[in-house]
Amino acid sequence: MDFTIRGHQGLGIHARKGRAGQASRRIFCRLFAGLTASVLMTSAAMAQNSLQTDWQQMIDETRSTAKLVGFGGAVMIDGEIVARGASGLQRKGSKIPITTANKWHVGSITKSMTATMIARLVEAGHMSWTDTPTDIFPDMAIDAGWGEVTLEHLLTHTSGAGPNIPLLDNMRWPETVADLRAARLNVVSNALSSAPKSAPGAQMTYSNLGYTIAGVMAEHATGQSWEALMRAQVFEPLGLTSAGFGAPIGTDDKSEPWGHIKLMIFKLKVNPDEKPDNSPIMGPAGTVHMSADDMLAFGNAHLQGMKGQSDYLTAETFQKLHTPRLQYYAFGWVERENRDWAGGPLSWHNGSNTMWYGFLALAPAKNMVIFTGTNDGAGVKAEGEIVKALSEYVAKID
Numbered sequence: 001m002d003f004t005i006r007g008h009q010g011l012g013i014h015a016r017k018g019r020a021g022q023a024s025r026r027i028f029c030r031l032f033a034g035l036t037a038s039v040l041m042t043s044a045a046m047a048q049n050s051l052q053t054d055w056q057q058m059i060d061e062t063r064s065t066a067k068l069v070g071f072g073g074a075v076m077i078d079g080e081i082v083a084r085g086a087s088g089l090q091r092k093g094s095k096i097p098i099t100t101a102n103k104w105h106v107g108s109i110t111k112s113m114t115a116t117m118i119a120r121l122v123e124a125g126h127m128s129w130t131d132t133p134t135d136i137f138p139d140m141a142i143d144a145g146w147g148e149v150t151l152e153h154l155l156t157h158t159s160g161a162g163p164n165i166p167l168l169d170n171m172r173w174p175e176t177v178a179d180l181r182a183a184r185l186n187v188v189s190n191a192l193s194s195a196p197k198s199a200p201g202a203q204m205t206y207s208n209l210g211y212t213i214a215g216v217m218a219e220h221a222t223g224q225s226w227e228a229l230m231r232a233q234v235f236e237p238l239g240l241t242s243a244g245f246g247a248p249i250g251t252d253d254k255s256e257p258w259g260h261i262k263l264m265i266f267k268l269k270v271n272p273d274e275k276p277d278n279s280p281i282m283g284p285a286g287t288v289h290m291s292a293d294d295m296l297a298f299g300n301a302h303l304q305g306m307k308g309q310s311d312y313l314t315a316e317t318f319q320k321l322h323t324p325r326l327q328y329y330a331f332g333w334v335e336r337e338n339r340d341w342a343g344g345p346l347s348w349h350n351g352s353n354t355m356w357y358g359f360l361a362l363a364p365a366k367n368m369v370i371f372t373g374t375n376d377g378a379g380v381k382a383e384g385e386i387v388k389a390l391s392e393y394v395a396k397i398d
Helices: 009-066 107-123 151-155 177-192 208-222 226-238 280-286 292-306 315-321 383-395
Strands: 070-077 080-088 103-105 259-263 266-270 288-291 334-339 344-351 357-363 368-374
Touching (some): 009 070, 009 383, 103 368, 107 208, 107 226, 107 292, 107 357, 151 208, 177 208, 226 280, 292 315, 357 383, 368 383
Antiparallel strands (some): 103 288, 259 266, 334 344, 344 357
């Protein structure tokens, strides 16, 4: 139909032109919309490429400057990994490169995971934040000074517990789950038989022992090992499939990095089969390993949880875990109110067993999670360089 009306050719011609004009406008709008979408997609792709390129450059330059054996990490923004990078070697003297899929020993970043696991137990009704050692171990001979010390104190380094478990205990490697739990309980029993170093809540003393006590309290409350609890409450629900304990050990199909330690002027690689780590007795304080991707997934669970966008824990519990007590320390997280390069507050933690070093940070204002790791104990001394490089990278991102 051409919309021509007999006797009124002018109207018919006008109608045909109007229809043709409308069609032309529709075609133009479609072309414009398509072109706009294409430009936006191209811009997004360019931005993505820049994030990746800049990140890899930062990884390469930092490893070289700090003289690290291997260095790597990844960045997540809005729940999507936007950059991955790896540089250096899995083992000094080898030709095996570090890859973005390798696992990293994350040391004391484990503390945030132990606190998260216990938070899950609290929400499930198996424990309470106000539980004391006396509540959990009613038959243990405990010094009266621990009477007011709670899980909260233990997980925020304000319990009065000393810094570490005894050196001889840290050299022990129980072979079975039963022996490991018994060894942990023995360490805790000995620690609790003497008075704490300070009154609960009075001062902050960074304490691997305190986290070990909290981990054993969780074991006793549930009848499960700390390792089993970590798998059930943290690794499996969050899909952290690469997570494990101790130095990562490779397989026939996939090699993993070895840790390195400096002895005088020598940097030595340490075979993971020789158990190069702190004793599993103090596992709750720092023996987890996992990939950079999984570290980001763990961090993002907290980032979204603080915004009330997670059903893993309640928003109230997430806020509690990130509320500092003394010296900016919360429940396995250091909380700073403002860092210009992060665009606002920053939650972070680092960790090292002297052969590895890891750094995890959450920047809520940028909806960003960052992780870097190195298989070189020199990462501890290079922390300033690492954080400076990270801050410069993050500061450029709107």
